[in-house]
Every structure is written in structure tokens, then in C-alpha cells.
Amino acid sequence: MSTTTAPPEAGGSGPVRDDPVRRVPAWRRALRPYLLSVPAVLIIAGILYPFVLGAYYAFLDYSAVVPEPVFVGLRNITGTLGDPVFWSSVRVTATYAVAATTVETVLGVGIALLLFRASLVGRLLERLLILPLMIAPVIAGVIWGLMFNPQFGVLNHVLGLGSTFDWLSEDRALWSVMLVDVWIFTPFVAILVLAGIRSLPREPFEASDVDGASWFYMFRRLMLPMMWPYILVAVIFRFMDSLKVFDHVYVLTAGGPGGATRTLQVGAFQNSITNLNFSLGSTYMLLLWVIVFITARYLVSVLGRAQRRAAGSED
Amino acid sequence: MNPRRNPRLPRTPGTPPVAGVPGLSRRRAMGLLGAGGAAAAGAVLLPGCGLGTGGISGGENGAGEVTGAFDWRKAEGAEISVLQTPHPYQVAFQPLLAQFTELTGITVNADLVAEADYYTRLNTELASGAGNYDAFMTGAYFIWTYGPPGWMEDLRPWIDNESATADEYDFDDIYEGLRTSTSWDFAVGSPLGTGGQWAIPWGFETNVLCYNKAEFDRRGIRPAETFDELRELAVDLTDRDENTYGLAFRGSRSWATIHPGFMTQFTREGCVDYTLEGDRLVAAMNSDAAVDFTRKWVDLARDAGPTSWTTYDYPDCTADLGSGTAMMVYDADSATYPQNIAGNSAEAGNLAWHPGPAGPDGNYDTNLWTWSLAMSSASRNKLAAWLFIQWATGRDAQSQAVQTGELGFADPTRESVFEDAFKAGLGDFPGYQETFERVIDSTRIHFTPQTQFFENTENWAVALQDIYAGDDAEERLDALAQASTDALDTE
Numbered sequence: 001m002s003t004t005t006a007p008p009e010a011g012g013s014g015p016v017r018d019d020p021v022r023r024v025p026a027w028r029r030a031l032r033p034y035l036l037s038v039p040a041v042l043i044i045a046g047i048l049y050p051f052v053l054g055a056y057y058a059f060l061d062y063s064a065v066v067p068e069p070v071f072v073g074l075r076n077i078t079g080t081l082g083d084p085v086f087w088s089s090v091r092v093t094a095t096y097a098v099a100a101t102t103v104e105t106v107l108g109v110g111i112a113l114l115l116f117r118a119s120l121v122g123r124l125l126e127r128l129l130i131l132p133l134m135i136a137p138v139i140a141g142v143i144w145g146l147m148f149n150p151q152f153g154v155l156n157h158v159l160g161l162g163s164t165f166d167w168l169s170e171d172r173a174l175w176s177v178m179l180v181d182v183w184i185f186t187p188f189v190a191i192l193v194l195a196g197i198r199s200l201p202r203e204p205f206e207a208s209d210v211d212g213a214s215w216f217y218m219f220r221r222l223m224l225p226m227m228w229p230y231i232l233v234a235v236i237f238r239f240m241d242s243l244k245v246f247d248h249v250y251v252l253t254a255g256g257p258g259g260a261t262r263t264l265q266v267g268a269f270q271n272s273i274t275n276l277n278f279s280l281g282s283t284y285m286l287l288l289w290v291i292v293f294i295t296a297r298y299l300v301s302v303l304g305r306a307q308r309r310a311a312g313s314e315d
Numbered sequence: 316m317n318p319r320r321n322p323r324l325p326r327t328p329g330t331p332p333v334a335g336v337p338g339l340s341r342r343r344a345m346g347l348l349g350a351g352g353a354a355a356a357g358a359v360l361l362p363g364c365g366l367g368t369g370g371i372s373g374g375e376n377g378a379g380e381v382t383g384a385f386d387w388r389k390a391e392g393a394e395i396s397v398l399q400t401p402h403p404y405q406v407a408f409q410p411l412l413a414q415f416t417e418l419t420g421i422t423v424n425a426d427l428v429a430e431a432d433y434y435t436r437l438n439t440e441l442a443s444g445a446g447n448y449d450a451f452m453t454g455a456y457f458i459w460t461y462g463p464p465g466w467m468e469d470l471r472p473w474i475d476n477e478s479a480t481a482d483e484y485d486f487d488d489i490y491e492g493l494r495t496s497t498s499w500d501f502a503v504g505s506p507l508g509t510g511g512q513w514a515i516p517w518g519f520e521t522n523v524l525c526y527n528k529a530e531f532d533r534r535g536i537r538p539a540e541t542f543d544e545l546r547e548l549a550v551d552l553t554d555r556d557e558n559t560y561g562l563a564f565r566g567s568r569s570w571a572t573i574h575p576g577f578m579t580q581f582t583r584e585g586c587v588d589y590t591l592e593g594d595r596l597v598a599a600m601n602s603d604a605a606v607d608f609t610r611k612w613v614d615l616a617r618d619a620g621p622t623s624w625t626t627y628d629y630p631d632c633t634a635d636l637g638s639g640t641a642m643m644v645y646d647a648d649s650a651t652y653p654q655n656i657a658g659n660s661a662e663a664g665n666l667a668w669h670p671g672p673a674g675p676d677g678n679y680d681t682n683l684w685t686w687s688l689a690m691s692s693a694s695r696n697k698l699a700a701w702l703f704i705q706w707a708t709g710r711d712a713q714s715q716a717v718q719t720g721e722l723g724f725a726d727p728t729r730e731s732v733f734e735d736a737f738k739a740g741l742g743d744f745p746g747y748q749e750t751f752e753r754v755i756d757s758t759r760i761h762f763t764p765q766t767q768f769f770e771n772t773e774n775w776a777v778a779l780q781d782i783y784a785g786d787d788a789e790e791r792l793d794a795l796a797q798a799s800t801d802a803l804d805t806e
Contacts, residue, residue: 064438064464065463065464065767148623149623150623151558151621151623151640152558152638152640163555163558164622166622166625168626170781170784253568253625256625256626257625258777259777274769274773275767275773276769278442
């Protein structure tokens with residue numbers, strides 16, 4: 001291949017003229033890197049344009065009743081940061097994300113460990129496990145909404161709670177929508193961690209087995225440290241996703257009762273789409289993006305450390 | 316045995332360079348990926364909040380361009396798009412669209428969007444100014460939001476233009492409360508009925524009581540005539556052990572919780588939402604009468620309403636009535652009407668209607684909802700769109716829809732159609748006609764028109780939910796009133 005880039009010899013010769021690569025004009029060669037990068041640039045532009053546009057709206061006064069946008073600087077952001085309703089949404093979102101991710105991780109890891117040993121039942125359960133992931137969260141919200149109904153829902157009937165137990169009352173609604181999240185996404189964590197467990201090297205376990213280590217010792221000192229990177233990947237996915245939760249929450253409660261389940265996404269939707277206050281909705285989303293960005297950076301750095309520890313390169 | 320020190324484990328260097336990218340460590344690359352992921356997440360989220368170019372859409376009113384004698388075929392060959400949501404009115408008209416095409420030579424493309432998503436779609440469409448839909452179904456309250464930015468065509472010039480409107484159209488045949496409810500000049504404090512005609516009522520609902528007559532007859536009881544009697548009756552009819560309760564009404568976190576039964580009885584009890592003080596509106600949902608009524612209403616929900624009241628919308632209420640779980644529903648008559656059609660519910664044939672409790676002075680003030688047809692000001696086929704609206708809200712088509720509608724057509728907006736075709740086909744719907752006739756003269760929109768309607772009214776529903784959860788009614792309504800007034804002041 002090096003001959004293709006070598007400069008032609010002075011005076012020229014037959015073989016050089018016959019090389020098809022040599023006939024490509026220099027300007028075309030120079031253009032190649034740019035052409036190759038066009039798809040990536042288009043994709044990035046496709047992501048960045050709506051992002052920047054949405055962020056820009058956060059600095060405008062733009063709503064249905066103010067159809068001609070006016071630049072207001074940081075007024076929307078300072079106003080939102082001083083609004084207790086916004087902070088209530090932040091609290092709900094944070095509670096939701098932390099609690100749902102924690103429960104899903106613990107359950108997911110537990111299920112992965114149970115399914116680790118290959119058996120017919122394990123393989124069957126593995127396939128069944130993925131079913132909730134195939135259901136759109138909106139549909140899951142509708143299904144669970146019917147199940148939660150105190151009058152005719154199956155949950156109250158099966159659990160013997162009568163017709164007076166309201167799963168979606170103000171003090172229970174957040175936990176109930178989390179339950180739906182756990183139902184949908186625990187399999188995701190389980191499958192990810194299970195794949196991780198199966199990729200672990202066998203030698204350390206065989207060696208510790210020969211040394212007479214107990215199962216718990218091997219789990220705590222061998223498997224768990226090596227599993228951390230996989231668990232953390234699952235945590236990152238689930239935590240970032242939970243910060244942006246919308247679908248089944250909106251279907252089940254629309255953010256209510258009161259503000260009990262009004263996450264930042266639901267608040268942004270209500271501001272932008274229901275109330276047609278585009279600037280306020282964009283401000284919510286910009287602030288949520290900041291939260292997601294900072295969280296993502298932190299979690300990714302934790303993941304990096306965990307990977308290095310698992311590889312034995314960092315004490 | 317520390318795995319970090321196990322020499323048999325493959326060692327991964329701490330921060331190796333990413334292949335082919337000198338100076339970019341894996342750690343750095345992962346950091347960038349995290350940032351990119353967050354940006355992508357934001358990119359998915361943020362554009363949902365912005366609606367493109369924005370700005371005032373539409374242009375000059377198109378009615379002036381129509382001249383000459385009226386002719387249904389003036390826009391022959393045109394093709395219009397209409398945005399609709401599945402509803403008994405839409406169901407009744409769907410088979411008739413071919414007749415419209417035959418009459419006018421205009422092709423109608425009707426897009427259906429489920430009601431839960433309908434206004435999201437419509438908001439986006441109108442705010443973008445794209446003009447993808449020439450006409451659309453809308454509720455009257457939406458005029459207060461869609462009208463001021465210029466997204467809707469004023470239909471008054473179309474009605475008044477004899478070249479565009481048939482002689483027999485007779486706009487005044489539409490009930491007065493409906494005509495005024497779809498007209499406003501957008502000025503703070505101006506009553507409805509002023510300014511442009513932004514939509515033409517197509518079908519409408521009065522919010523009254525529907526009850527299980529078979530059960531009432533079995534018990535030898537009659538519907539309540541006062542609000543306090545209604546509360547007592549509803550509690551008496553509630554038996555949680557038997558999974559039955561007295562009265563279903565909406566309680567979800569939505570402005571739509573306020574407008575049916577709540578607003579009707581709120582008004583009958585002498586309460587108002589806002590008062591005009593000088594040139595500003597001041598929220599009055601915290602007046603003594605309003606606090607007292609609200610407290611009773613929420614108690615009613617707790618003692619005799621559905622257990623999960625805070626999630627209840629009208630389909631939940633009517634489904635409970637149809638299944639025999641709820642003994643009464645205080646909601647739209649058009650929503651309860653289909654439950655009495657044979658085959659539609661377990662209690663079909665057992666239901667009856669009543670105006671609901673009168674106010675202390677005997678008034679039957681009733682809040683209405685009307686599905687109306689409106690024209691996008693960004694439409695590029697305004698004449699064709701107007702001909703469609705005119706036809707659909709006209710006497711002939713509405714009479715036919717009443718007679719052939721699969722789910723009924725309760726209620727027609729034209730007095731002549733109600734008196735003629737609707738009454739003739741009413742059949743065994745005890746009390747329906749009497750109830751309608753009792754309330755129709757005092758049926759109108761009883762909210763004060765305002766551009767912040769949806770936000771303020773949704774906050775009202777949130778306040779009801781908070782009171783239901785235990786907040787003090789007076790304190791919560793004071794806070795609501797303050798927030799609502801502030802929102803209007805800073806508009």
C-alpha cells in the first residue's frame with residue numbers, strides 16, 4: 001500500500017500510469033477524510049441542533065400567550081430555581097431515581113446469581129425474564145393502572161385489601177410507580193449482570209475452590225469485585241434513565257396526587273405541552289440535563305475506577 | 316485471596332490510549348461518552364419543549380376573498396385534512412363524510428388521535444404554524460389559549476359572508492349558551508360572547524346526574540334535590556364491603572376534573588372562580604362559600620366516591636356506573652348516555668337522569684363542554700375547510716348523525732335538531748329530556764375566560780387532591796387563589 005502514496009518518479013513510466021489509485025486527484029484524496037466524517041457530523045448535528053434550540057428557549061419568554069419570543073437572559077432559570085414546585089419535582093425525581101435504581105440493582109444481581117448455574121429451569125426463566133422489557137412503559141402503565149384499581153383491580157383482590165386500599169394515594173403513589181419501574185427494568189439489570197458473570201474467568205474460582213474457600217468467601221472476595229464493572233454499567237443506565245422517567249408515571253398519575261409523583265420530566269411536559277409555556281418547560285429540561293450530565297460524569301468516573309480495580313491495576 | 320492481586324487475572328492497564336486516538340485515554344473517552352450520553356439524553360428531552368419556529372401563525376382572514384353566489388361546489392377538487400379524536404360525534408359523522416364529498420367535491424382526510432394525546436398533538440400542530448390541518452375538533456376552553464396567538468381563524472366573517480354561507484345555515488339555531496361559549500375578545504375581564512366566533516359548536520354536554528334507577532327503585536329512593544341531601548344519599552349508597560359506592564366524579568390531576576360536576580355544583584352553590592377588580596382578575600376560589608363547598612365536595616369524594624378518586628377521569632366514572640359499582644355519576648350527559656344503550660354495559664336500561672341538586676336559590680346553573688369545529692389560521696384551504704365546518708354543524712348533517720350515530724349523538728347543538736330528530740329517537744332514557752330542558756337555559760361556560768386557564772385550573776385540581784390527602788381546605792385554597800392571581804398578574 002505504501003507505493004500508492006509515493007510520489008511519481010520524475011519522467012513518469014508505464015507502471016505508474018497504469019496504477020488506478022494514482023489517478024485519483026489530490027483534491028479528492030484531501031476530501032476523503034471529510035466525506036468519511038459526514039455521517040458522524042450529521043448525526044452530531046441532528047443531536048445538537050434540537051438540544052441547542054431547546055436550551056435557547058430557556059433564555060426566552062416564549063409561550064402561547066407570548067408567541068413572539070423575547071430574550072430574558074437568566075430570568076427563567078433564577079425564577080425556576082426559586083420555585084418550591086421545581087424543588088418538589090427535584091426531590092421526587094431524586095427519590096425515584098435512587099430508590100428505583102437501588103431496588104432494581106439488588107434484585108437484578110440476586111436474580112442473575114440465581115440464574116447463573118445453568119439448568120433447564122434457569123434457561124426457561126432467563127427467557128421469561130425478558131418479557132417485561134418487551135412491553136412499552138406506557139403499556140405497562142396502563143396494565144398496572146388496571147391492576148392497581150381498588151374497585152376491580154387484581155392486586156387488591158389477590159392481596160385481600162378490599163376496595164379501600166388505594167395504591168395511588170398521595171402517600172403511596174410514588175412507591176407504586178416505582179414498583180412498576182422495578183417490574184419493567186429489573187430484568188434489564190439481571191440480564192446485564194448475568195452476561196457479566198458468565199464472562200468472568202474460571203481460574204480464580206477453581207483455584208480458590210482447591211484452596212477450600214467457602215462459597216460466600218468466593219462470592220465476596222472474588223465474584224463481587226469482578227462483577228462491579230457490570231453492576232455499575234447497569235446502575236449508570238438505570239439511574240440516568242430513572243432521572244428522565246416519564247411514560248408510566250404520566251399514565252398512572254399524571255404527576256399527582258398533588259405533586260406526589262411530579263417528576264422533572266412530567267413537570268416539563270405539563271409546562272410545555274399542557275400549559276404551552278415553552279420557555280418554562282425548556283428551563284426544566286435544561287436543569288434536568290445539567291443534573292443528568294453531572295451524574296453521568298460522576299458515575300462514569302466511578303465505573304472507570306471499578307474497572308481498574310477489577311483488573312487489579314488499582315488498589 | 317484478593318483478586319486485585321491475583322497474577323492469573325488478566326491485567327487491564329489503568330488508562331490505556333484508545334486505539335488510533337493518540338492522547339485520548341480510555342478514561343477520557345468514557346468521560347466523553349458519559350457527556351455525550353447526557354447530551355443525547357438532553358437532546359431527546361429538550362426539543363419536546365420547543366415547537367420549532369413558533370411565532371404567530373396564519374394570516375389574513377380568508378372570508379373576504381369569497382365572492383359571488385353561494386355554491387357548495389365552490390372549492391370542488393380541494394382536499395382538506397381534519398384532526399379529530401374518537402368520540403361519539405366523530406363516530407356518527409365518519410360514515411357521512413362521503414356525502415360531504417359528493418355534495419362539494421372536496422376530499423376530507425380525517426386523522427384520528429386518541430383523546431389522551433389529542434391536545435398534545437393539536438398544540439404542537441398549531442404552535443408550529445405548519446398548517447397541516449385545515450380544521451380540527453376543539454373544546455371551548457382551548458380557544459382562550461389558541462385564539463390570542465392567532466392560531467385560529469375567526470369564523471364570524473365566514474358566517475356573515477353570504478357568498479360563503481348557505482342561506483339555510485341559521486347560526487342562531489345553535490343554543491345561545493354554546494354560541495357565546497365559543498366567542499371571546501381575549502380582553503381581561505370581558506365576558507364570553509364578545510369578540511370573534513372562534514369555533515362552531517358541533518356537539519355538547521351538560522354536566523348533570525345520572526343514576527342507577529333500578530337500584531333506586533329497589534330501595535324506594537329518589538335523587539337528591541339539594542347538595543347536602545346528595546352527600547347523605549351518596550354515603551348511604553356506599554358499601555365498601557360490597558365494592559359499591561354512591562357517587563362517581565372526576566378527581567385526576569387535570570383541569571378536566573374541575574369543569575364537569577365540580578364547577579356545575581360550585582356555581583349552583585353561589586361560588587365564582589374570579590372577580591374583576593379594576594382591570595385585573597382576582598381569584599375567588601377561596602371565598603367562604605367556596606371553601607365550605609370545596610371541603611364538602613372533597614369529603615364526598617372520601618366518604619362516597621371511588622377509592623382511587625385522584626386518578627379518576629370520566630371513562631372510569633361511567634364504567635363504574637355501567638358495571639353497577641357506582642350508583643350515581645355527576646358528569647357529562649353524553650358520557651353517561653352510551654352506558655344505557657343495550658349491549659354497552661351491564662346496567663344498560665337501568666339508568667336515568669336528573670339535573671342534580673339545585674342551588675340554595677333554586678338555580679340550575681350548569682357548566683358545559685362543547686366539542687366544536689375550528690379552522691386553523693394557517694390553513695391553505697380555508698374555503699374548503701369552512702364548507703366542511705358549515706356542513707358538519709348544519710341542520711341536515713346533524714339530524715342525520717343523530718338518527719344514525721352508532722353511539723348516539725348527545726347532545727345536538729341545534730335546538731331544531733334536539734326538538735325534532737333527537738327527541739324522536741330518544742327512546743327509553745328516563746329523565747334525559749326533562750333534565751336537558753330543565754338546565755339548558757342556564758347551561759353555559761361558568762368559568763371566567765382567561766389565557767392561563769389550563770395552568771390555573773390544573774392547579775385547582777391539584778389543590779383538591781392535596782385537601783383530599785389531608786391539607787386544610789382554607790389554607791390550601793388561599794394558596795391556590797394567591798398563585799392563580801399572581802399568574803394572571805404576571806401574564
